[in-house]
Amino acid sequence: MTMPYGQRLRRLSAERGPLCVGIDPHPPLLTAWGLPTSAAGLERFARGLIEAIGSEVAVFKPQSAFFETYGSAGIAVLERVLADLHAVGAISVLDVKRGDIGSTMDAYAAAYLADGAPLAADAITASPYLGFGSLAGAIDLAAETGRGVYVLALTSNPEGPQVQHARVADGRIVGQAILDEVAERNAAAREVGELGHVGVVVGATIGRTAADFSRLNGSILVPGLGAQGGTAAGLAEVFGDARQLVLPSSSREILSAGPDPSALRAAVGKAQAAIGDVIAVG
Numbered sequence: 001m002t003m004p005y006g007q008r009l010r011r012l013s014a015e016r017g018p019l020c021v022g023i024d025p026h027p028p029l030l031t032a033w034g035l036p037t038s039a040a041g042l043e044r045f046a047r048g049l050i051e052a053i054g055s056e057v058a059v060f061k062p063q064s065a066f067f068e069t070y071g072s073a074g075i076a077v078l079e080r081v082l083a084d085l086h087a088v089g090a091i092s093v094l095d096v097k098r099g100d101i102g103s104t105m106d107a108y109a110a111a112y113l114a115d116g117a118p119l120a121a122d123a124i125t126a127s128p129y130l131g132f133g134s135l136a137g138a139i140d141l142a143a144e145t146g147r148g149v150y151v152l153a154l155t156s157n158p159e160g161p162q163v164q165h166a167r168v169a170d171g172r173i174v175g176q177a178i179l180d181e182v183a184e185r186n187a188a189a190r191e192v193g194e195l196g197h198v199g200v201v202v203g204a205t206i207g208r209t210a211a212d213f214s215r216l217n218g219s220i221l222v223p224g225l226g227a228q229g230g231t232a233a234g235l236a237e238v239f240g241d242a243r244q245l246v247l248p249s250s251s252r253e254i255l256s257a258g259p260d261p262s263a264l265r266a267a268v269g270k271a272q273a274a275i276g277d278v279i280a281v282g
């Protein structure tokens with residue numbers, strides 16, 4: 001039977017360090033790497049990155065938008081990137097931020113979380129803003145197949161609080177209500193001392209927060225480091241005692257060190273050291 005996502009993530013983070021490298025092939029990055037802004041350039045960028053650092057990083061997060069830009073050719077590259085990540089033993093979190101009515105969400109789940117699906121990843125990002133319950137099919141399928149779902153809770157962008165800080169009927173902010181829903185889905189894993197398979201996305205940029213992560217028992221994917229202004233040192237302030245759950249994610253800051261493989265490895269090493277000073281995984 002496949003190992004549950006939470007266990008796989010814990011094991012690999014302990015081995016390689018808790019770092020997620022985002023694969024965000026922005027056109028200016030392709031140009032800076034001396035590559036054409038085409039599906040061929042995209043492929044050399046993404047697969048060259050994995051060749052350089054794939055065996056040293058626990059988690060990669062391909063950003064689907066940059067692959068979709070090139071249509072079916074870009075999606076074909078994404079399929080090969082997901083296969084490469086599997087081959088180097090890294091965890092893939094496909095950043096697709098899907099969210100829809102339940103019946104359609106089930107189809108997205110079949111596309112990304114079912115065994116044998118061409119675009120199957122180890123986890124996806126999902127949006128709960130059609131209601132947390134609409135994600136139930138994806139969360140259930142992920143549990144069955146040893147995969148994960150990261151639910152947007154408190155995002156890194158400045159517009160996020162307009163929705164995520166609004167109050168629900170009992171006075172909690174929406175972001176906290178999402179954290180609490182995720183905690184409920186992870187409660188059974190908590191009882192057996194394992195990390196649950198439902199994670200959340202919380203930006204490194206949100207600053208000091210009253211959010212309560214104490215019952216979460218799931219991975220906290222934390223984008224916003226580097227290019228958006230978040231720092232590894234700031235993680236302690238944002239997450240306090242929950243920082244053991246944090247999976248910091250960095251895209252442009254690391255990618256801009258390429259294409260030289262040794263420079264990419266140095267950028268990864270630097271990020272891992274800075275994160276290691278704040279988070280000890282065991």
Ligand SMILES: O=c1ccn([C@@H]2O[C@H](COP(=O)(O)O)[C@@H](O)[C@H]2O)c(=O)[nH]1
Pocket residue numbers: 022024063095154155156157201202203223224225226227228249250251252253
């Ligand atoms: O709250 C969120 C959720 C997702 N993202 C995504 O992460 C990367 C960030 O890239 P950087 O270059 O490290 O800024 C990107 O794919 C976003 O779509 C996020 O930034 N914030």
